Amino acid sequence: MKFLVCLSLLAGICTLAGRGANAGLTISGPQYPVQEGEDVVLECLSDSESDMGNYTFQKYSTWMKTWVQLDSGRYLRCWFFNVNISRVDRRLFMELNDVTDYQKGPYRCVSSGNQTSDYEVSENFTISVIYLQDIYLQKAHSWRSSVSDVVWVEEGSTLEVKCTAYSSQEPIYEWSQEFSDWILPSDTLIIKNVNEAHEGKYICLARHPDMFSLVKTKSFELRVMPKGPEHVRAFSTGLNLPDILLYITIPAVLLATLVFSVFIIILRHRRQQLRKPQISLVDGEKRTPIYKGSLQSVSSTTSDTQPLVM
Structure with a gap:
């Protein structure tokens, strides 16, 4: 012990x-x-x-x-x-x-x-x-979630945009409208029954909870398009550079590439057909068959109507 x-x-x-x-x-x-x-x-x-x-x-x-x-x-x-x-x-x-x-x-x-x-x-x-890094805006209930500088919304519809920032701690979010005292303390902006009165610039502000001087902002401009034929005209006038690349330039380049590829294939096929040997009809008329059904022939200078072999 x-x-x-x-x-x-x-x-x-x-x-x-x-x-x-x-x-x-x-x-x-x-x-x-x-x-x-x-x-x-x-x-x-x-x-x-x-x-x-x-x-x-x-x-x-x-x-x-x-x-x-x-x-x-x-x-x-x-x-x-x-x-x-x-x-x-x-x-x-x-x-x-x-x-x-x-x-x-x-x-x-x-x-x-x-x-x-x-x-x-x-x-x-x-x-x-x-740390508090850049802010990202995402549109809810849309096939294209990214938010551009200008957002077109049809009159009477609902707009929902979520604000997200990469931070060491969950930031404090708030939405505001330019030239207005309106403030929404939330990370998600929801506007129902959109009309012309809602047009303007909306700003999302993210603030670090432990360091209030650390702030990041992101904004977009809301424009309302009326229903009917004006829809197409308003949408076309509101396209910015990313939209043009997405909706016009990229499809045009793909279509041009497809047409050029088909043209090259047809051209190569035609050249291959031209390179094949051609049978002279004149030489074919100067020869008579040796026997019935034969593909071979000999030169003939007389008009003999009887075949040598039956």
Whole structure:
């Protein structure tokens, strides 16, 4: 029993000693969220007397499912992960310029080489990045979901447009109309029974919940077309460059390609027919058959009406 107690105490002491060794290696960085596009500096710290030449940074790659070493000797990896490793006054730094969500981590500091007896690893460090990227507008209940700068809607119908932004947190959305005090606190704009009074420019605004200064906007202009023959005229006058490419240019190019391909096929077929050998009718009249039903003939200078072989 005493032996087991001593063994347990010894194991506990060794565990604490091992934890103490790893606890001496730490990685420091910003303790607050940083905005996308800012510069971030991480530092590797050790309690031992060292010039930090035996330590380096690592980043976990979710694609390769492993830790990737980042140091000044591996230029390709430093370029791929967009980091800059430097040692200044016996201190180890890693600088990330124009930080993005991809560079948030996690990172860690590890020992390398043979100067230390034990392999040391710091705790993982992940950078909290705040970002709000471009807004996308999508039209609901339509075969073409993308929203152009000008949207034509038939009078009396319903328009539904959803606003979406790629953000680190769910943004706060609101819709507004230009030159109007009307505001809709929602990500979806729904206008029922559309009429000429609804025409105008509609703006979707997305705001980051933790950083109100981070704002993105996207807008479109609503135009109403009356029912009847005016429908075609209004639709044609409202076509912009993407619509022209989609509805006119691309079908015209495909049709021209099809007609040209058929023309080439017909031309090649005609040339092949012209290359076949032709039978001279004059030579055929100068020859008479040797026997009935024979395809071979000999030259004849007299008018013999009796075949040689029956």
